[in-house]
Amino acid sequence: DILMTQSPSSLSASVGDRVTITCQASQDISNHLNWYQQKPGKAPNLLIYDASNLETGVPSTFGGSGSGTDFSFTISSLQPEDIGTYYCQQYHHLPPTFGPGTKLDIK
Amino acid sequence: EVQLVESGGGLVQRGGSLRLSCVVSGFTFSSYSMNWVRQAPGKGLEWVSCISKSSSYINYANSVKGRSTISRDNAKNSLYLQMHNLRVEDTAVYYCARNLGEAAAGVYKFDYWGQGTLVTVSS
Numbered sequence: 001d002i003l004m005t006q007s008p009s010s011l012s013a014s015v016g017d018r019v020t021i022t023c024q025a026s027q028d029i030s031n032h033l034n035w036y037q038q039k040p041g042k043a044p045n046l047l048i049y050d051a052s053n054l055e056t057g058v059p060s061t062f063g064g065s066g067s068g069t070d071f072s073f074t075i076s077s078l079q080p081e082d083i084g085t086y087y088c089q090q091y092h093h094l095p096p097t098f099g100p101g102t103k104l105d106i107k
Numbered sequence: 108e109v110q111l112v113e114s115g116g117g118l119v120q121r122g123g124s125l126r127l128s129c130v131v132s133g134f135t136f137s138s139y140s141m142n143w144v145r146q147a148p149g150k151g152l153e154w155v156s157c158i159s160k161s162s163s164y165i166n167y168a169n170s171v172k173g174r175s176t177i178s179r180d181n182a183k184n185s186l187y188l189q190m191h192n193l194r195v196e197d198t199a200v201y202y203c204a205r206n207l208g209e210a211a212a213g214v215y216k217f218d219y220w221g222q223g224t225l226v227t228v229s230s
Contacts (some may be wrong), residue, residue, distance in 0.1 A: 034216050041217075043220035044152065044204055055218065087152055091215035095168050098152040 002026050002090050004099035012107045017066075019075040021102045023066075023088035031067045032092035039084040048073065080106055109219045111203050116224030123193050123228070129186040129203030129221055137181040139212070140164075140206035142217060143188045145199035145226075156188065157210040164211035171197075175192035193228045200225050 003026040013019050014035055023033065037050040046055045048064035051071060061076045075082055088099040115127040143155040156177040158166045165177055176189040186203050186226070200223040208214025 036217075038152075043222055044217070045220070046207070046216065048216045049207065049216045049218075089152070089215075089217075091213065094166065094213065096154045096215040098154070101151050 001095060001099050002029065002093045004088055004090055004097055006086075006088060006099040006102050008102060009100065010103040010105075012105050013078050014107045015078055015080060017076050017078045019082075019104065021073045021086055021088075021104075023071040023073065023099050025069045025090055026090075028068050029090045029092035032090055033064075033066065033071050034089045034091070035062075035073045036065055036087045036089065037082075037084050038087065044087065051101065068087075078104075078106070109205070111205065111219060111221035113165060113201065113203055113221045115215035116125075116201065116226045118227045119193055121195055121228055124189070124228060125193065127188040127190070127201055127203075127224055131184050131186070131203075131205070134205070134219075136179075136184040140208070140210035141179060141186045142204045142206055142210070142215070143177065143186075143202050144202045144217065144220075145197075146223075147196075147199045148204070150199075151155045153199075154215070157206065157215070158182060158186070159209065159211045160213050165173070166210070190226075193226075195228050195230050196226045198226060 031051040033051045038044040063074045068093040085101045144155045158177045178187045202223045203221045204217035205219040207216040209216040
């Protein structure tokens with residue numbers, strides 16, 4: 001299985017900060033990488049698909065980039081409602097696998 | 108409005124069986140591949156199984172292969188996961204998730220999720 005790693009595992013930032021999360025795959029996954037946000041007690045929500053495409057209805061403050069094995073997810077200006085855990089997920093190789101998550105909260 | 112509603116979770120003894128259901132509304136169910144994804148308490152996400160829109164393609168994670176059967180009834184807008192020989196490590200919230208793309212083509216993007224149903228396996 002493809003191993004996905006994320007950094008950092010947790011992050012505390014201030015409102016208005018630019019936040020970046022990185023995700024690394026154990027093998028080349030092209031751009032077959034998605035990002036999800038999960039708020040406490042809720043189901044995950046798809047934010048970014050195919051590394052850089054914003055899902056419909058997702059604010060443009062969210063963004064993604066990367067290809068191959070190294071990817072990043074960015075929030076350009078952190079808002080209080082952005083708290084939660086963020087997961088990357090690859091689907092280039094079966095089975096689809098998720099990263100361990102990055103827990104984001106407000107400082 | 109797209110809705111996915113899971114049910115069927117509960118407390119079961121090790122070695123027991125459960126059948127999870129997911130009823131959907133707000134979209135044409137027969138046009139989408141569907142998945143089950145689980146999350147153990149306090150842990151990350153694990154893909155469990157997928158089924159194509161016509162049920163012609165099915166796949167399982169190794170952790171449940173041979174113990175689980177995914178199925179769907181397009182006439183009832185329903186997805187199912189039959190689980191047998193349950194283990195303590197199967198304890199998790201089980202989500203059904205719509206696939207944005209065709210699973211048979213290797214595309215797995217989960218664009219809508221239910222609220223989940225909790226399965227607890229006791230020893």
